[in-house]
Amino acid sequence: MLTVGIDIGGTKIAGGVVDASGGLIDPLRVPTPRDPREIEDAVVAMITDLSQRHPSVGAVGIAAAGFIDRDRSVVTYAANIAWRDEPLRARIEPRVGLPVVIENDANAAGWAEYRFGAGSGTRNMIMLTIGTGIGGAVITEGALYRGGHGSAGELGHMRFQRDGLQCGCGQHGCIEQYASGRALQRIAGELADAGGIGSALAAARESEGTLDGRTISGLVSAGDSGAIEALRRISSALGEACGTFQAAFDPELFVIGGGVSQLGEILLAPMREAYATAVPAHGNRPGADFAIARLVNDAGVIGVGDLAREGRH
Numbered sequence: 001m002l003t004v005g006i007d008i009g010g011t012k013i014a015g016g017v018v019d020a021s022g023g024l025i026d027p028l029r030v031p032t033p034r035d036p037r038e039i040e041d042a043v044v045a046m047i048t049d050l051s052q053r054h055p056s057v058g059a060v061g062i063a064a065a066g067f068i069d070r071d072r073s074v075v076t077y078a079a080n081i082a083w084r085d086e087p088l089r090a091r092i093e094p095r096v097g098l099p100v101v102i103e104n105d106a107n108a109a110g111w112a113e114y115r116f117g118a119g120s121g122t123r124n125m126i127m128l129t130i131g132t133g134i135g136g137a138v139i140t141e142g143a144l145y146r147g148g149h150g151s152a153g154e155l156g157h158m159r160f161q162r163d164g165l166q167c168g169c170g171q172h173g174c175i176e177q178y179a180s181g182r183a184l185q186r187i188a189g190e191l192a193d194a195g196g197i198g199s200a201l202a203a204a205r206e207s208e209g210t211l212d213g214r215t216i217s218g219l220v221s222a223g224d225s226g227a228i229e230a231l232r233r234i235s236s237a238l239g240e241a242c243g244t245f246q247a248a249f250d251p252e253l254f255v256i257g258g259g260v261s262q263l264g265e266i267l268l269a270p271m272r273e274a275y276a277t278a279v280p281a282h283g284n285r286p287g288a289d290f291a292i293a294r295l296v297n298d299a300g301v302i303g304v305g306d307l308a309r310e311g312r313h
């Protein structure tokens, strides 16, 4: 059976047909509309188009950036999108005439990396996606850990700093505020304001009017010390958090995804160092390895397509 996978991101909706070996057929991409109803229409149009072209499609998975209920039906809360108790399955399923499951976007990406990407061969793996938010997926003994209410693995909302920065989840001090793509932009902006090593960041902000992730990554690749320092700060924060995740889940591997992960070792090296300072009993226990995601932009679509094949149990 083929499935359709759809990944609703902040800037684009990606979709495609997924086969049983994680192959992606007919990948499609459209910009994400602002209005939730228009998002729904765009998703329905994509599913209809793909399922008409591939009549052996038998199920649909939709990945969304938020807390999902245990039935994999409703987005109960999204920290960075205006979804509150959004009944995505009930809205979309009757319009496409196929069974639909809703999954958290990072769970979908983590599942794809576990099955077909950087995590294949492991049994216990954690995926962290660095984007607007920080997404998490926990694979334990070869299964995706969903928790008692469906929303386990929200690792971006682990408290990192007491009385820390306000987070979109309603709490304060979440790791998402210190290690996400948005945190990278904030820190790069602060370094630009301070001058000194931030002067190339300041110059880029002046000429482009903003400091986005792509510009910061470009400066990192060019060896700019201000941009490298901004990256080191988010990477260390995430590495430290991984020490705590090790205490809770004892994974064999952390897979790091999101656009910034393509910087590779320059991102992973400070992460490993900070992890070593935070993991309990370090040196007296086996630790985890760190790897960069392999499926990157397609992981959400492939993972959610594969999870849809499993059905609704």
Ligand code: BGC
Residues within 6 Å of the ligand: 064, 065, 066, 067, 078, 079, 080, 104, 105, 106, 107, 129, 131, 132, 133, 134, 135, 136, 154, 156, 176
């Ligand atoms: C959300 C998660 C999501 C992550 C990445 C977080 O803020 O709470 O549900 O997986 O961002 O999109």
